[in-house]
Amino acid sequence: MLARSLARIEALLAGRTYGRYVIASAVSLGVDMALFLLLLHLGVPAMGASALGYAMGIVAHWLLSTRFVFDDGMASSGGQRARQKGLFVGTAIIGLSLTTLIVGGADGMGLDPRLAKVAAIIISFQATYFARRITIFRA
Numbered sequence: 001m002l003a004r005s006l007a008r009i010e011a012l013l014a015g016r017t018y019g020r021y022v023i024a025s026a027v028s029l030g031v032d033m034a035l036f037l038l039l040l041h042l043g044v045p046a047m048g049a050s051a052l053g054y055a056m057g058i059v060a061h062w063l064l065s066t067r068f069v070f071d072d073g074m075a076s077s078g079g080q081r082a083r084q085k086g087l088f089v090g091t092a093i094i095g096l097s098l099t100t101l102i103v104g105g106a107d108g109m110g111l112d113p114r115l116a117k118v119a120a121i122i123i124s125f126q127a128t129y130f131a132r133r134i135t136i137f138r139a
Contacts (some may be wrong), residue, residue, distance in 0.1 A: 007084035017069060021129055024064035029121060032057030036117060046113035050120070052101050058092040070137030076104035086137050091131040 036053030040046060065088070066074050074084065101122040106116030 017072075017133065018129070020069040021065075021133075023067050023117065024061060025125055025129075027064060028057040028061040031060045033117070037114075040113070046107040046116075047100055050103040050113070050117060051100050054096045058096070060087075061092070062088055065132070065137075070132070072137075074137065087136045089127045090134065094131065095128040098124045098127060125128060 001117040012058050034053075036049050039049035039052060044052070063084075074081070099117070102120035102123065103113050103116045106119075107113045
Protein backbone atom coordinates (compact mmCIF):
# COMPACT_ATOMS: atom_id res chain seq x y z
CA MET A 1 0.00 0.00 0.00
CA LEU A 2 2.82 2.40 0.86
CA ALA A 3 4.59 1.58 -2.40
CA ARG A 4 1.41 2.31 -4.36
CA SER A 5 0.95 5.65 -2.55
CA LEU A 6 4.55 6.62 -3.21
CA ALA A 7 4.19 5.69 -6.88
CA ARG A 8 1.10 7.90 -7.15
CA ILE A 9 2.92 10.83 -5.53
CA GLU A 10 5.86 10.34 -7.90
CA ALA A 11 3.49 10.33 -10.91
CA LEU A 12 1.85 13.55 -9.70
CA LEU A 13 5.21 15.24 -9.31
CA ALA A 14 6.35 14.21 -12.77
CA GLY A 15 3.28 15.44 -14.64
CA ARG A 16 2.61 18.74 -16.35
CA THR A 17 0.06 19.56 -13.70
CA TYR A 18 2.71 19.86 -11.00
CA GLY A 19 4.82 22.15 -13.19
CA ARG A 20 1.84 24.37 -13.90
CA TYR A 21 0.97 24.35 -10.22
CA VAL A 22 4.49 25.57 -9.44
CA ILE A 23 4.04 28.46 -11.89
CA ALA A 24 0.58 29.37 -10.55
CA SER A 25 1.93 29.17 -7.02
CA ALA A 26 4.87 31.42 -7.88
CA VAL A 27 2.54 34.09 -9.26
CA SER A 28 0.20 33.76 -6.29
CA LEU A 29 3.17 33.86 -3.96
CA GLY A 30 4.23 37.12 -5.57
CA VAL A 31 0.83 38.58 -4.70
CA ASP A 32 1.03 37.14 -1.18
CA MET A 33 4.60 38.28 -0.44
CA ALA A 34 4.20 41.75 -1.93
CA LEU A 35 1.19 42.42 0.28
CA PHE A 36 2.83 40.75 3.32
CA LEU A 37 5.97 42.89 3.04
CA LEU A 38 3.97 46.06 2.36
CA LEU A 39 1.80 45.47 5.41
CA LEU A 40 4.85 44.72 7.59
CA HIS A 41 6.39 47.97 6.36
CA LEU A 42 3.18 49.81 7.28
CA GLY A 43 3.36 48.41 10.83
CA VAL A 44 0.70 45.70 10.62
CA PRO A 45 1.53 42.84 13.04
CA ALA A 46 3.24 39.90 11.33
CA MET A 47 0.44 37.41 11.92
CA GLY A 48 -2.21 39.70 10.40
CA ALA A 49 0.04 40.71 7.51
CA SER A 50 0.69 37.05 6.79
CA ALA A 51 -3.02 36.19 6.83
CA LEU A 52 -4.03 39.09 4.56
CA GLY A 53 -1.25 38.40 2.08
CA TYR A 54 -2.15 34.74 1.96
CA ALA A 55 -5.85 35.52 1.46
CA MET A 56 -5.14 37.66 -1.60
CA GLY A 57 -2.81 34.96 -2.90
CA ILE A 58 -5.72 32.51 -2.60
CA VAL A 59 -7.82 34.62 -4.97
CA ALA A 60 -5.00 34.70 -7.52
CA HIS A 61 -4.43 30.96 -7.10
CA TRP A 62 -8.08 30.06 -7.71
CA LEU A 63 -8.11 32.02 -10.94
CA LEU A 64 -4.88 30.42 -12.17
CA SER A 65 -5.74 26.92 -10.92
CA THR A 66 -9.08 26.77 -12.69
CA ARG A 67 -7.85 28.19 -15.98
CA PHE A 68 -4.26 26.98 -16.25
CA VAL A 69 -3.44 24.14 -13.85
CA PHE A 70 -6.39 21.83 -13.29
CA ASP A 71 -8.35 22.65 -16.42
CA ASP A 72 -8.77 18.93 -17.16
CA GLY A 73 -10.46 18.31 -13.80
CA MET A 74 -12.58 21.44 -13.60
CA ALA A 75 -16.33 21.06 -13.54
CA SER A 76 -18.06 23.15 -16.19
CA SER A 77 -20.82 24.59 -14.01
CA GLY A 78 -23.51 23.88 -11.48
CA GLY A 79 -23.31 22.05 -8.20
CA GLN A 80 -20.07 20.23 -8.96
CA ARG A 81 -18.27 23.51 -9.68
CA ALA A 82 -19.66 25.07 -6.50
CA ARG A 83 -18.41 22.02 -4.61
CA GLN A 84 -14.95 22.47 -6.12
CA LYS A 85 -14.91 26.12 -5.08
CA GLY A 86 -15.88 25.16 -1.55
CA LEU A 87 -13.22 22.48 -1.34
CA PHE A 88 -10.63 24.88 -2.80
CA VAL A 89 -11.47 27.41 -0.10
CA GLY A 90 -11.24 24.60 2.46
CA THR A 91 -7.73 23.67 1.33
CA ALA A 92 -6.83 27.36 1.29
CA ILE A 93 -7.97 27.64 4.90
CA ILE A 94 -5.69 24.72 5.77
CA GLY A 95 -2.79 26.51 4.05
CA LEU A 96 -3.73 29.81 5.68
CA SER A 97 -3.87 28.16 9.09
CA LEU A 98 -0.47 26.55 8.61
CA THR A 99 1.00 29.83 7.38
CA THR A 100 -0.50 31.93 10.15
CA LEU A 101 0.51 29.51 12.90
CA ILE A 102 4.07 29.16 11.62
CA VAL A 103 4.61 32.90 11.16
CA GLY A 104 2.81 33.84 14.38
CA GLY A 105 4.65 31.19 16.38
CA ALA A 106 8.05 32.17 15.02
CA ASP A 107 7.35 35.86 15.59
CA GLY A 108 6.26 35.07 19.14
CA MET A 109 9.60 33.35 19.69
CA GLY A 110 11.44 36.41 18.43
CA LEU A 111 12.40 34.92 15.06
CA ASP A 112 12.38 36.88 11.81
CA PRO A 113 8.84 36.62 10.40
CA ARG A 114 10.19 36.77 6.85
CA LEU A 115 12.16 33.56 7.39
CA ALA A 116 9.15 31.97 9.04
CA LYS A 117 7.09 32.93 6.00
CA VAL A 118 9.54 31.03 3.77
CA ALA A 119 9.15 27.90 5.90
CA ALA A 120 5.36 28.33 5.86
CA ILE A 121 5.37 28.66 2.07
CA ILE A 122 7.18 25.35 1.62
CA ILE A 123 4.92 23.47 4.01
CA SER A 124 1.60 24.92 2.84
CA PHE A 125 2.57 24.54 -0.84
CA GLN A 126 2.98 20.78 -0.57
CA ALA A 127 -0.07 20.33 1.65
CA THR A 128 -2.42 22.28 -0.60
CA TYR A 129 -1.11 20.82 -3.88
CA PHE A 130 -1.75 17.25 -2.85
CA ALA A 131 -5.10 18.06 -1.26
CA ARG A 132 -6.24 19.86 -4.41
CA ARG A 133 -4.92 17.37 -6.92
CA ILE A 134 -6.22 14.31 -5.13
CA THR A 135 -9.57 15.54 -3.80
CA ILE A 136 -10.77 18.51 -5.84
CA PHE A 137 -9.43 18.35 -9.37
CA ARG A 138 -9.26 14.64 -10.15
CA ALA A 139 -9.41 14.33 -13.93
